Amino acid sequence: MANLFLTPQKIVTGEEALSFSKDIIKTFGNKALIVTDDIMVKLGNVKRLTDSLNEIGISYVVYSDINSEPCDYMIEKGAELYNTSDCDFLIAIGGGSPMDAMKAVAVVTAIGGNINDYMGKIITTELPPMCAIPTTAGTGSEATQFTIINNTTENIKMLLKGPSLMVNLAVIDPIFTITAPAAVTAATGLDALCHAVEAYTSVKSFSMSDTMAVSAIKRIFDSKLGLYECYSNGKNTEARANMATAAIEAGMAFNNSSVTIIHGMSRPIGALYHVPHGLSNAMLLDKCLRFAVSGCPEKFCQLAKEIGVYKEGMSIEEGADRFIESVSLLCKKLEIQTPAEFGIDKDDFISKTVKMATDAISSGSPANTRRNPSKEDIIEIYKALFENN
Numbered sequence: 001m002a003n004l005f006l007t008p009q010k011i012v013t014g015e016e017a018l019s020f021s022k023d024i025i026k027t028f029g030n031k032a033l034i035v036t037d038d039i040m041v042k043l044g045n046v047k048r049l050t051d052s053l054n055e056i057g058i059s060y061v062v063y064s065d066i067n068s069e070p071c072d073y074m075i076e077k078g079a080e081l082y083n084t085s086d087c088d089f090l091i092a093i094g095g096g097s098p099m100d101a102m103k104a105v106a107v108v109t110a111i112g113g114n115i116n117d118y119m120g121k122i123i124t125t126e127l128p129p130m131c132a133i134p135t136t137a138g139t140g141s142e143a144t145q146f147t148i149i150n151n152t153t154e155n156i157k158m159l160l161k162g163p164s165l166m167v168n169l170a171v172i173d174p175i176f177t178i179t180a181p182a183a184v185t186a187a188t189g190l191d192a193l194c195h196a197v198e199a200y201t202s203v204k205s206f207s208m209s210d211t212m213a214v215s216a217i218k219r220i221f222d223s224k225l226g227l228y229e230c231y232s233n234g235k236n237t238e239a240r241a242n243m244a245t246a247a248i249e250a251g252m253a254f255n256n257s258s259v260t261i262i263h264g265m266s267r268p269i270g271a272l273y274h275v276p277h278g279l280s281n282a283m284l285l286d287k288c289l290r291f292a293v294s295g296c297p298e299k300f301c302q303l304a305k306e307i308g309v310y311k312e313g314m315s316i317e318e319g320a321d322r323f324i325e326s327v328s329l330l331c332k333k334l335e336i337q338t339p340a341e342f343g344i345d346k347d348d349f350i351s352k353t354v355k356m357a358t359d360a361i362s363s364g365s366p367a368n369t370r371r372n373p374s375k376e377d378i379i380e381i382y383k384a385l386f387e388n389n
């Protein structure tokens, strides 16, 4: 069977990546809409970018209102600013939220209407040039054909997709992730782990997506330069660079394969309880992998071999179990909160499990799991998140 492998048009990685990218950015247009958040402005990251644009004579207008995961009304405002300011291309600097917001703004400026109209449609219209500069390692949005926007009327996180949402340039400079606080580092790094594990164990996985997924997983579990090192010693630039690479590899993996049960179940929690995306994935990791493992124990066992926790003589099932134990141990070391610790009320959560399971299934992601969950299975997993609480 043939498979298409989509990537961003250009990827620049490593120290000084932004400076290296100036000549490419210059070809994109005359005036950029910079999509970002207030923290990026305060940290001086936006100034770093605007200094570079000044050097190459590119005008810009800064839209820094993406101060939470992006919602429909933020997209409307960004599109209006783009049009009234005569911008002709876009740059996002920040985590997944500004990057996703940039893609959605580009869609509305190019095609019109409201972003909520695009749910369920494949976006193929040509969009203005887009450049993504991630500051978390992370979502991989810089390498995906997806944008996730909150529809505030329906209280759902919409997964919008289409090849036109691939950016023209991804700038992966580890300098931008150094300042990420420990909790953000942990949640976003586990988001990348979910992307890679889900992509690898999806029914849509194939050789190229597997290569990216395995490489990302090995980087995340690297004992010297992996996620735990970034969490406990955020100033380690080598570790930050390793995780930034893991994030884009994991992004490329799931972009071309798919996510599965974890992301499918995570989006409804994010939409209803405003749990940051990486954290809601992390809350589900152990329970979802334990459900999914019997669909492809040999693939989970292979991952145990890749990260070096498989021991000679173990059965496939024991190897698979070792991998899941390693994931759960990492979550513990990263002090991932349970839903109760995050402050979600158990009774309220339980009362919403049917809606959440319905929304999870209708996103299509759970059906990509090699053990396809029923609605009842999903409800049981949601309920199990409150076991012992």
Ligand SMILES: NC(=O)c1ccc[n+]([C@@H]2O[C@H](COP(=O)([O-])OP(=O)(O)OC[C@H]3O[C@@H](n4cnc5c(N)ncnc54)[C@H](O)[C@@H]3O)[C@@H](O)[C@H]2O)c1
Pocket: 037, 039, 040, 043, 068, 069, 070, 094, 095, 096, 097, 098, 100, 135, 136, 138, 139, 140, 141, 144, 145, 146, 147, 148, 176, 177, 178, 179, 180, 181, 184, 188, 191, 277, 278
């Ligand atoms: N498009 C995709 O393929 C895709 C994939 C996964 C997730 N997402 C989406 O991405 C969004 C989440 O993105 P995220 O997890 O990167 O978080 P985020 O962009 O919401 O950022 C989280 C917080 O960390 C801060 N932050 C980011 N980088 C920082 C840095 N270097 N230093 C200090 N603070 C920093 C931000 O200002 C913000 O307060 C969600 O909406 C999720 O649905 C998209």
Ligand SMILES: [Fe+2]
Pocket: 139, 191, 192, 195, 263, 277
């Ligand atoms: Fe994700």
